[in-house]
Amino acid sequence: MRLAPWLAVVVALVCGCNRGGPVTELPDAFACSVQREVCDRRDNDCNGIVDDADAPEYCEGLDNDCDGLIDEGADCRSYDARGTSGWVLGPDSMGVIVLDDGSLTLEPPHVVLPQPALWIANTDEGTVSRLDPATGHETARYPSVDRGGLPFGRESQPSRTALDQRLDAYVANRAFGGIASVTKIAGSPERCIDRDANGVIETSADLDGDGEISLDTAMGEFIGPNDECVLWTVAVGSNDAVARALAIGLSGDDGEAGVVWVGLYNEQVAVALSPDLGLQLASVPLGLGPYGAVAGPDGRIWMTSGPGGATFIVAIDPETFDVERVPLPEGVVTYGISVDGLGRILVAGEWGTRWRGAAAYDPVTERWSQSGSLPASRNRYAVRGIAASAGSIWVAGRSASEDGALFELDVRDLSLTEAHPVPGAVDLVGVGVAFDGAVWGIAKGSDRAYRLDRSADTVTSYPVGHTPYTYSDFTGFGLNGILGASGEHRVVIEGCRSTVWTGLSLDADIPEETRIRLRVRTADTVEGLASAPWVGPFEPPSPSLALPPGPIPASRYLEVSLRLSSTTPGIVPRVFGLVAQGRCDGVS
Secondary structure: OOOOHHHHHHHHHHHOOOOOOOOOOHHHHHHHOOOOOOOOOOOOOOOOOOOOOOOOOOOOOOOOOOOOOOOOOOOOEEEEOOOOOOOOOOOOOEOEEEOOOOOEEEOOOOOOOOOOOEEEEEHHHOEEEEEOOOOOOEEEEEEOOOOOOOOOOHHHOEEEEEEOOOOOEEEEEOOOOOOEEEEEEOOOHHHOOOOOOOOOOOOOOOOOOOOOOOOOHHHOOOOHHHOOOEEEEEEEOOOOOOEEEEEEOOOOOOOOOOOEEEEEOOOOEEEEEOOOOOOEEEEEEOOOOOOEEEEOOOOOEEEEOOOOOOOEEEEEOOOOOOEEEEEOOOOOEEEEEEEOOOOOEEEEEEEOOOEEEEEEEEOOOOEEEEOOOOOOOOOOOEEEEEEEOOOEEEEEEEOOOOOEEEEEEEOOOOOEEEEEEEOOOOOEEEEEEOOOOOEEEEEOOOOEEEEEEOOOOEEEEEEOOOOEOOOOOOOOHHHHHHHOEEEEEEEEEEEEEEEEEEEEEEEEEOOOOEEEEEEEEEEOOOHHHHHOOOEEEEOOOOOEOOOOOOOOOOEEEEEEEEEEEEOOOOOOOEEEEEEEEEEOOOOO
């Protein structure tokens, strides 16, 4: 029954529905009465009933009838993101695969990801070698600083490298007696910058196909500080700060790269940099000279002090910048630091001449585990780098006068599985696991990288630059394979000329140890999507695009980003389908 005019005014006063002006103006009161009901504890349609259950659903991304569902039965158009042929992986798909059952999921660590290069810092040359892990060939060599004015070459003293979750690379330059710096290098040609706008990316490449980059400028294989794949270099700290430790934090919900953390050894601070421009976000006092760094499973950044340093390691909360000190086992000093699939922080440690091995700290139980002392050579191996694969922990055994060795430990109890000799490796300091399962050792004194094929038990060596000195996450496997496996798939959906996009519906299996985050952006053209801002993340399985962090602008094209991640090796989310809903309001 239609309300009498005076009753409509009373209802408007009680329910607060009048939005046009003084409640004595009857036209405004009647205008309020045509509002649609929305489940928000208000009487939106001014019929005297709050959140009436028989209100009709309307395609707007809201719950009109208060049954906990959005737009059910409403006249929404549906757009299947998979298409008739299933998921189609494109250039913006990274770290994901399509299984035989048609589901989209994370690429397992043993499968080679796009651009899975190894990044090796050549200390006394001031360069970074990029190796193809499948062939061992050097595909590019970059300067460790850009053309911004910091000294290029030996003075930069690059040492640690690390990859983010988009597989871009970073290098920390120690610059003893000078200004330390961090440089970012593009992991794929699409992210290089054509600075001179000539339509060509001038960058290093193996032009003659011999698997090694020549520094002879006449050859054209090495570009130097003007290389357009060197994205930025930023100075960190004061004079002689010495940038040693380097780690990349986990990606946030926006799916972009994590924060870059660099430890300044002489200043005893950790500096946080933005991954996009290298802007300084924070400087955190540590109380130790940071020598190595790694991201932990809970997102904290762990740093160790190296030889002759502190008797503890530290964990930095990336949100509050609080620092926790964790005492090392009595008498142990450390070099390398890494993380394993059990969520433990790994260090390669020494205790005088009595013990040289690996130790693992469990942040949950707050307990250390230690390996037995690793086999000694005639001059006793020193241990340096440390890394983990799915079932093993790997420690680099360094000797200045004998062949190096890669020690393989059982991840469960740190017992020695096997000592793998690395013939010809002098000063073997770095170790890393590639995505195909091979283990790489970096020999500072041999100017070579060594590939151990565990299945065939063969070792092959490949040339790099002068004095390679890398025992950080130079393969990216620690962050992307062991710790924070993640991947992204983007899909563009075409609607009508000005679609009001109201919701998404995700059909997926999301185990507790995994996450799926959805972001969207809209534009009137496909080309316009690239410059449109992302909105999100939206929580699966059926988020409304009309509610925060929405609403999103109405446009013909909707691009959806699915960011899949897992903190536990072997446990992955699977996406079977994705449907977008919207209305066209009478346009085509």
